Amino acid sequence: MADEPGSAEERHASWLELFFDLTVVAAAAQIAHRLHTADSIGQVAACGAMFYAVWSVWTTTSVYANVAGERIRQRAVLRTMLGIAIMAASVPGVWPELLPGAHEGVPDGRTAVFVSAFLICRVIASRSAARDGQVITFWPATQSIMAAPWIASLFVPPTVAYWLWGVAIATDIAFSMVGARNPDAIDQMTESARRRQEQQDRRLARRIARLIEGGVSPNRIPAQQTTLLSVAQVERGHLDERLGLFVIIVLGEALAQVVAANTEEVWTPAVIASSLAAFLLLVQLWKLTTLYGFSPAPRTTAPLEPWQALPAHLGVTASIVVIAAGFGALIPEAVEHLHTKDRWFIFGGLALYFLTSILAGLAGRAPLKWFLGWALPCLVVSAALGVFGHPLPAWSLALLAYLVPAWFATYNRLVKKP
Known part of the structure; x- marks a missing residue:
């Protein structure tokens, strides 16, 4: 996707984004190792689900960086980078009952760590875009996630859990592909973002009112700022x-x-x-x-x-x-x-x-x-x-x-x- 004619200056990946990419190398290596030992279609699909989780975190963060530009929140990206590193370190112990090739001595509970890190990383990207007042309609998965199947997968047998992962992944992709082309879905996303922004403004207003009632000096009261919502344009x-x-x-x-x-x-x-x-x-x-x-x-x-x-x-x-x-x-x-x-x-x-x-x-x-x-x-x-x-x-x-x-x-x- 080349830049459109007439663009003033072509933007390139920042040093922060390139540093962020390094965690993908570790994650890809760990997933490839587990894939090498897979013996069935189900086990291959399970490795594919882990790859999708890493890819989706990288994608949502990169899409956020794309629309944020120079306003990118460095801490958010570094936290997501840490999250992918945790996911990569967890891969050898994800679903030891289902997938062969887990390293001996890997502690239990790595599946829960992997899922938790994944969900937290997706939330970080979503909130970062929302705080900037950007509504990313060209890939809606950046600002939403179907968390229920991922969470439920932690409480069911592995043979059922990866079906829940499959449902969540299929829904994630379908929602983004259909939502990006549906004007009604875009309007709903924008309206939902507007309501969330209004709720945040009301909470901030109530906080300021409580501070005033408590006799706090005006100089110590945060200024109430309303972020104007806009539909993000892809570069x-x-x-x-x-x-x-x-x-x-x-x-x-x-x-x-x-x-x-x-x-x-x-x-x-x-x-x-x-x-x-x-x-x-x-x-x-x-x-x-x-x-x-x-x-x-x-x-x-x-x-x-x-x-x-x-x-x-x-x-x-x-x-x-x-x-x-x-x-x-x-x-x-x-x-x-x-x-x-x-x-x-x-x-x-x-x-x-x-x-x-x-x-x-x-x-x-x-x-x-x-x-x-x-x-x-x-x-x-x-x-x-x-x-x-x-x-x-x-x-x-x-x-x-x-x-x-x-x-x-x-x-x-x-x-x-x-």
């Missing part, structure tokens, strides 16, 4: 940069996993080939990010609206985490047949990446030839390798995993832009 260039930086962060964590997989391996030709293929695949994903931005698809229309862009960003970053988990298992087994779950991590992750690209392409009205010649074939080949790739040795699957996005990236070289 497209800044948001695009923030979302792109998050993708780079996740790619960096994926590269770290590839390196870690090589630290204790004998560097046989198969291991070297697999590692090189994994590195080149990440390079291709990086090139696609620099070419198209965080939504890997060409477009002939205006930049994607936030309600379209943010779900696409979630799909892309989640797919990279899944692919990295697959390569973390592939490299040590380079000459063997890859386990079904690890094969699906790689090619299922690629399929999710291309599916997200197709949806972004539909939203951006990408050319039909791109769909037919690049996006759809890459999606079909990825899914086919996930289903039928068992007879192939792991190192050859790594090479095929690289070749699929390599072809996907040739569109701009082989076809002139419309």
